[in-house]
Amino acid sequence: FRRVAARSSEGFGSQSEKPFVKQVAEQQHSQSSEIEKSKAVLFQLQLQELEKEMKSILLETKTTEREIHQQDDAIEMAKHHCENLEAQVRALYSENIKLRFDAETVQEELEMTFVRNNEYREKIKAHKHLFWEVESKMPVMIELAKKQAVVEELRAKKEELMHDLQNPEGTVFKQVQEEITFFKREITEVKELINKKTNLLEEEKLLHANLANGTNQLAEGSVCEWLSKAAKFWKIQEVLIKYLSEEKWVPQFSFSKKHQ
The missing domain is CATH 1.20.20 (F1FO ATP Synthase)
Known part of the structure; x- marks a missing residue:
């Protein structure tokens, strides 16, 4: 505007300087008002945008806080679950140690029982052998053995006779x-x-x-x-x-x- 005013003053002379300056001043004032209005509108728009952004940020913040609280609750639950699992692991470990000790005890008892059974079996075998020797020397058993031999011989003869009788040749x-x-x-x-x-x-x-x-x-x-x-x-x-x-x-x- 200053350049325009300078040119105007140079071209038209001093007589038309005042109205022109006034007009220029009015234009400047009008432009300034429009600029201020534009600035105000822009500021208002920026303020509204900032308010929207702040609301969005607040909403996101609340959502984030809610998620943080949920995650905290989940962490607490996971921590509690881990503590329960640790307690169960300790109990299972103790039970496993007890069962292992019981299994070793049972294994030792089984081995001892097996050894005793073998000893009893050997004793029974020796008693059976001794009883068989004594029994075999008894007259009744000798007679029984003879009769059994006779029965076996007669049975063999019977089978032979039956075979011969059934055979036409x-x-x-x-x-x-x-x-x-x-x-x-x-x-x-x-x-x-x-x-x-x-x-x-x-x-x-x-x-x-x-x-x-x-x-x-x-x-x-x-x-x-x-x-x-x-x-x-x-x-x-x-x-x-x-x-x-x-x-x-x-x-x-x-x-x-x-x-x-």
Whole structure:
């Protein structure tokens, strides 16, 4: 403005200097007022911005304080939890030491029990051996051992006989078959002799009947014939008695010495 005023004073002269200066002064005053207003508005805006920032900062501060309090509470809880965990660890450590001591005690007791059991086992074994020696020398046990041996031998023979009897090619089976055949043949012969004797008895009865009924009517030739038949009958009877006296008809199982 000073430059404008200087130029104006130089161009227009001294007559127009006062109105121009007044106008310039008014313009300056107006501009100053506008500048002041602008400054006031700017200051107001800055103040409002600062207030907003302060409110935001206060809110953040409160939030931060709240978070700090929460973190403090969490720290206290964590500290309390750690103290509880430390107490549990101490208790577990003490329990572990106690259990280890108890386990060592039980292990020692088991080892001692195992040693005692081995000693008892050896003693029992020695007593059993001594008792077996004394028992084996007793007459009853000797007799029992003999009988057991006999039973085992008989059992073996029984199994062998059963095996031979079940085997068609076995010795005992064949021997039994042969003896059965022999007995059948002997029985057949005895039956034949019995039949012959029965026939002779029938003839003798018939002769006795004929003699009783017609003694006076028999001729000398008939008497001779009767005597001949009677002699024949008595001869056959003597042969039969002799055969039966030899006991050939009695069943005799003649097993071999191996199966007796």
